[in-house]
Amino acid sequence: MVSTNKIDKKRIWVDGCFDFAHHGHAGAMLQARQLGDSLYVGIHSDEEILVNKGPVVMKLAERVLAVSACKWASVPVPDAPYVTDPVVMDEYGCFYVVHGDDITTDANGEDCYRVVKDAGRFLVVKRTPNISTTDLVGRMLLCTKNHHLRTIQGREIDDAVANARSGKAKDGLLTRESLEKFETYATGEDGRSAWDGVYVWTDDDRHLRPIVQPSSELVKKTRKVVYVDGGFDLFFAGHIEFLRQVSAEVEQLSRQAGEPVGLVVGVHSDATVNEFKGLNYPIMNLFERALCVLQCRYVSHVVLQAPYVPTLAFLDTLPWHTIKVYHGPTSFSHGVADPYAGVKAAGKYAEIGPHQYQDISTETIVERVTSNRGLYEERQRRKGWKAAAEDELWRRHA
Structure with missing residues (x-):
């Protein structure tokens, strides 16, 4: 991957796990792309996600492939740090990082974007509601069907x-x-x-x-x-x-x-x-x-x-x-x-x-979740705990 030291305010950075190629992730990349001329997408490693969030469903190579296929992503950057680092952004010439209007925390409960926020290099976009990796894992574990839509005649x-x-x-x-x-x-x-x-x-x-x-x-x-x-x-x-x-x-x-x-x-x-x-x-x-x-x-x-x-x-x-x-x-x-x-x-x-x-296949991915049910149920519990902590952080800084 070719990096550059020339900082450009129209070269936007966005990062995340991107576990599952769902439309919420695509929506974040779309909104980020609308703010600049090119979009660099940092993708966290399996190991960092495990420490800070829980086990991934999609391995890094699969997640990089998904990001690369998104038409609004200009350059995928694998192994981006979980806590956004301005030094890494500088390597790719990105001045601003974009994130949704929620707070994401690391394993210690601290805001992952605290450093770039303090540096005035953080832009907020609207988070896509009603879809997340956590939601999809929950549908697999609970075997729900109430999300299905009726066929239109x-x-x-x-x-x-x-x-x-x-x-x-x-x-x-x-x-x-x-x-x-x-x-x-x-x-x-x-x-x-x-x-x-x-x-x-x-x-x-x-x-x-x-x-x-x-x-x-x-x-x-x-x-x-x-x-x-x-x-x-x-x-x-x-x-x-x-x-x-x-x-x-x-x-x-x-x-x-x-x-x-x-x-x-x-x-x-x-x-x-x-x-x-x-x-x-x-x-x-x-x-x-x-x-x-x-x-x-x-x-x-x-x-x-x-x-x-x-x-x-x-x-x-x-x-x-x-x-x-x-x-x-x-x-x-x-x-x-x-x-x-x-x-x-x-x-x-x-x-x-x-x-x-x-x-x-869809079935093999569901099997990845259900065969490790305990790990993913713990991930869901951790997500619930982190969500409460993240909401509290958001209220403090709102």
């Missing part, structure tokens, strides 16, 4: 969008808050300009409706696309590496076609994921999973409630010419028919080969 979609825009809808996939989040996460690498497109598929009437319009520039660049789909639950290293490799294929197809090719990602509904996975899957609901996909630098457009089987008829309804449908090296659930049989027969199917994260 075609006969109600127009009213659902209208109610969301007027503020009448208070819950579900489409609310004023969720539409604002989709629009914000659909911005480009600067975190400000409109870029990606977001659509909702309604299976009962087989119709695709835009809820966030892509930029005119992106429309020109994505007349031809490749399509991938999945649950993308917990948006882990396997998903990210798959999308990275598909993106590389897209670049090659673009060169062959002599024109840009885009990547469209279909994200299955909670009901669809639960039908095939059972238990309390998905751990993240559709809104959360879609934002994870949308923040990924490899993605052009996102289709919500995408059908489990991407039939040729479905692909024909998309506003792009789909030249390939890609799938990863993972197998289908036992006894489930191949959902790609139709596109295979039409010669539109392609498969990404083996990669180092192919054996990781």
